[in-house]
Amino acid sequence: MANNSDKIDNSELKLLIKKRGSCKAQLTQFETFLSRLDGCDGLSELLKTELGIRMKKIELLQSDFDKLQCEIELLSDNVDEAYADRDQFESKLFRLLSVAHGLLAAAARYPAAGAPGGDGTSDAAEECRGGGFVRLPKIDLPHFDGDYQHWLSFRDTYISLIHDNTSINNVNKFHYLRAALTGSASLIIQSLDLTSENYSIAWQLLSDRYDNPRLLINNHISALFSVDPIQRESSSALRNIVDVTNKNLRALASLGEPTDHWDSLIVFLMSKKLDSSSYRQWEEHRNNLDSSPTLQQFIKFLINRADLLETLTDTFKYKQNNKPNNNNDAFKTKNFLVSTDNTRAYSCPMCSQSHGLFNCPSFKALDIDSRIKKAKESRVCMNCLRLGHVENACTLTHCKYCKYRHNTLLHKDVNKNTYTNKSASVPTTSGLANNVALSSDISPSTLNNHGSVLLSTALVKVADRHGSLHTARLLLDNGSTSNFVTESLCEKLDLKRYNASSTVSGINNHATSTTESCDLAIQSYTGDYRTNVRCHVLPHITKCLPSSYIDTTNIPIPTGILLADPSFNEPAAIDILVGAEFFWDVLGTKTIDLGKRQPKLHHSKLGWLLSGCVYNNNIPHSQSYLCHFTDTSRTEPSLTRFWELDSVSSKHCLSFEENKCEEHFKNNTCRDVDGRFIVTMPLKESPEVLGNSYTIAKRRLLSLERKLDKDHNLKHRYHEFMREYLDL
Helix, strand or coil: HHHHHHHHHHHHHHHHHHHHHHHCCCCCCCCHHHHHHCCCCCHHHHHHHHHHHHHHHHHHHHHHHHHHHHHHHHCCHHHHHHHHHHHHHHHHHHHHHHHHHHHHHHHHCCCCCCCCCCCCCHHHHHHHHCCCCCCCCCCCCCCCCCCCCHHHHHHHHHHHHHHHHCCCCCCHHHHHHHEEEEEHHHCCCCCCCCCCHHHHHHHHHHHHHHHHHHHHHHHHHHHHHHHCCCCCCCCCHHHHHHHHHHHHHHHHHHHCCCCHHHHHHHHHHCCCCCCHHHHHHHHHHHHCCCCCCHHHHHHHHHHHHHHHHHHHHHHHHHHHHCCCCCCCCCCCCCCCCCCCCCCCCCCCCCCCCCHHHCCCCCHHHCHHHHHHHHHHHHHHHHHCCCHHHHHHCCCCCCCCCCCCCHHHHCCCCCCCCCCCCCCCCCCCCCCCCCCEEECCCCCCCCCCCCCCEEEEEEEEECCCCCCCCEEEEEEEECCCCCCCHHHHHHHHHCCCCEEEEEEECHHCCCCCEEEEEEEEEEEEECCCEEEEEEEEEECCCCCCCCCCCCCCCCCCCCCCCCCCCCCCCCCCCCCECCCCCHHHEEEEEEEECCCCCEEEEEEECCEEEEEEECCCCCCCCCCCCCCCCCCCCCHHHHHHHHHHHCCCCCCCCCHHHHHHHHHHHHHEEEEECCCECCCCCCCCCCCHHHHHHHHHHHHHHHHHHHHHHCCHHHHHHHCCCCHHCEEE
16 A cells, blocks of 8 residues: 555656646746847837736746645655755746836836827927937846845945835835845845735835944944055055945944044054055155145045056056067976886995885984984985985975975974174274274074074154154164164255264174264154154165065064054165164163064064064075174275185195096096097996986886787887887
């Protein structure tokens, strides 16, 4: 009996599915009909009548489909699939009905050319009869996904197009509303049946949920505070700040918030989101204003700045695209493959067993220094501990601890060396020339392979001759006995200069002279501190600090800290160097330790100074040394050293390898019948030591054999070619 019952259910289910397919076919025909109408410039009375009849039929079709689908869901084993069919059909039906209502509404507003339109005397009617009617593009329904940011624009647009349109009944409005809602917003009215009475309930539910002034205000304020900071100069990022600011402030104003009085707050908030270069330009622009900048002035500055960056980017791309390419043949690649039939077993240089040095127990038992010594004596690659190549040509992975090019077995923790830079005091001599003693701060990337040193830099305000303030970058050096300013900043400020001849000596006995000085008025950006400094004028103080960009992702700077130099991690020029005369007056007593292997924060009257070593493996390695000045006043040793370097040595001492090459040349050089010299190639290693080329060649040969075994025709032709090659 159970089997017979199952057969009856299956046959009944198949019949119901066929009937449901008929409903789907009718809906598809209605969709085809609408697609033809959508291309028309207007609907005639006949087409409008036909469309109305078809719409009534489709509305009845929904009831038939619902009955069939309910029975299918009761009999079907796969309920999820049945629910998906229902959702797909109803979504399509509601969408097509919405389109149909839209066509009828458009036809009512814009009758087809030649259709009766009233008394026949209006200009519009004449224009229609004359064929001059132009059909405007359709206004698409707005969509709302539940995001509070989009509620106000959706609400106003939907009310204007649908909700307040008296020519659309409530059932059709409900159709439009369902079609417009997506995501979490659609779930609010999902349980309501499609009836005229339920439309007002649905709209009220939606308004109660999203038309909440308190939540809307919080959301728009949060959007202002959540703007992503700009990392580098970008016109699109600047325009995004303008758009986000205007959009959210307009929304807040429509909600009754007094945004007209928020200029100072918004300007301060958004200026902190700018990149360092744009922020510096804004501070200089703000200093030239007579009063506190307004939001409109800030927005205008951002727009002008974005236009400038966009113009520069387009110009650069144009130059790059039109740059002549004369180096088509500049790079040619040649590939060589060397292999040997080396069947001898690999022998460990340590114990002569058949394993690699990296697997040798005796080698692993040694301490780190002994391993390094043994590896060098065995002349193996320091990266993989194999013979046949050097570490620079090794393709295997590096040390897993420090990621440098050596084997993990050879890694050792090297204590940081302490570099002490002594400053010798030189007495002041009589006359015009004064010897200025300065200290040196050394940040060599080659001495500290794990990071870069941050020096104490700060952004300050400096006054020009007329009292206007400008932004400058200052370096604090507690070892310097004098203060310095660049000539470019002095000219920019148009400061009065005084005669002051001095000799400034640097590291390795390098000296320079300065003949002028000036008085500089310095103010803090973060407080009320200000002072006057007498500075020597130099063309350049030092190179850009830091020497390379430093990633600040892993530096845990506490929130609420006002840095003296917000762009401390980006290379930039130093305009002023302030020595010990003012260093201790500026420096405060508070210090914040950011943790192990992190720089420290020092409080000062210029803001919080960040200094110390930043450990970052991503810092590019360079062979340059960044040094400030140290004490010396003699230039004669420098000239003597220059002459020694410039002179030609009378005798050159050959190295061990050069002696071997000389000996090899003498013993193996001969001349052929044409008079050309012939000499054998000098080799450091035995020709038998060819690395891993044998393994590579063997693997390729086996791969070729497998390929030939699969294609007998190719294998036959390959054998014929090889025989012909051997017979040559």
